[in-house]
Amino acid sequence: MKRILLSIGLTLLALSPALAQRKATIQNVPEIPFTPVPNFLKLPVGEYLGEAVAVATNSKGHTFVFHRSNTNRLFEFDSTGKFLREIGAGFEGFEFAHSVRVDKYDNIWTVDEGSNMVVKFSPDGSKVLLVLGRRPLAVLGMQAAPPQGPAKPAGKYEFCRPTDIGWDQQDNIFISDGYCNNRVVKYDKDGRFLAQAGSEKAGSGLGQFNLPHGLQVDGQGNVWVADRTNNRYQVLDNNLKPIREITNLGVGWNVCVSGGPHQYAFLSNSNPNGNQPGTWDNTGEIYKTELDGTVLGKFGKAGKLAPGFQVVHMMDCRNPNELVLGEIESWRVQKFILKPAAPAATK
DSSP states (O other): OHHHHHHHHHHHHHHGGGGSOOOOOOOOOOBOOEEEOTTOOBOOTTOOOOEEEEEEEOTTOOEEEEEESSSEEEEEEOTTSBEEEEESTTOTTOSSEEEEEEOTTOOEEEEETTTTEEEEEOTTSOOEEEEEEOOOOGGGOOOSSOOSSSOOOOOSSOOSSEEEEEEOTTOOEEEEEOSSSEEEEEEOTTSOEEEEEEESSOOOSTTOOSOEEEEEEOTTSOEEEEEGGGTEEEEEOTTSOEEEEEOSSSOOOEEEEOOSSSOOEEEEOOOOTTOOTTGGGTOOOEEEEOTTSOEEEEEOOBOSSTTSBSOEEEEEEEETTEEEEEETTTTEEEEEEEOOOSSOOOO
């Protein structure tokens, strides 16, 4: 019963920040042509995806989907989309899925906003290699929301509904934390606290956050943060000092930075949870940019049927020409093959 109540409470809380949607103000952005890959994932007979909140790929081209079903489940598919296995069935760290990412060593990392835990699994998913954060004590009951009144000071090794994770070239770990903390935290490769930007308090200044909902680290060591309720993206240096903000691309829902020697950023102006009236007219697209912020193009639009988007919660762009997209409200994963766009728009 506690688990069910927790999921309901977290879902309701997740809705409220998304109500304030913002149309992108940038103009004359070229459309990027794309081809959808039909029936990308092949599930076993009788299996279904729930809310596909998180997707990732590894160096072999395998796809991982962390989804909210009757329980929270992590599936692995091969490069053809064939189902391979479920990882961590019944794992105590899976309470309310939010993110899955794969590092350069093919280790699999999950971020769970219900258990307040970030977990590192071995590449085959058979071993837990590192745990950051702590599941709320069962004797205290699962808390679906922070207590009323002043926010508890953010601790170095405890999270409050964390959202995403990334790494730099030195294997330092960066975590966005999250729904009831409003910060980005840096740890070394062994999980020792190094620094943080933001705090338990929401803010709108540079280096402050109001629901940091997505995070990635580029090859220069800069940290990209989707600052959702502030309707922007922030770029921080490796010591978490602010470099700049991006405010013309609508809601800062999620961010993905591609691999390879020439990296790109993909930024999602997703239509919101609940798809309130009018939101389909001004949200739904994904933008492709250079790391300096130059917008190269956009693609996609809101829609219940594929290839439309119905709340793109996470993107994988290991290959910048092949994007894998996880959607909450259509309970699906889509794969798009991007084609070259027209000349770039202004910043």
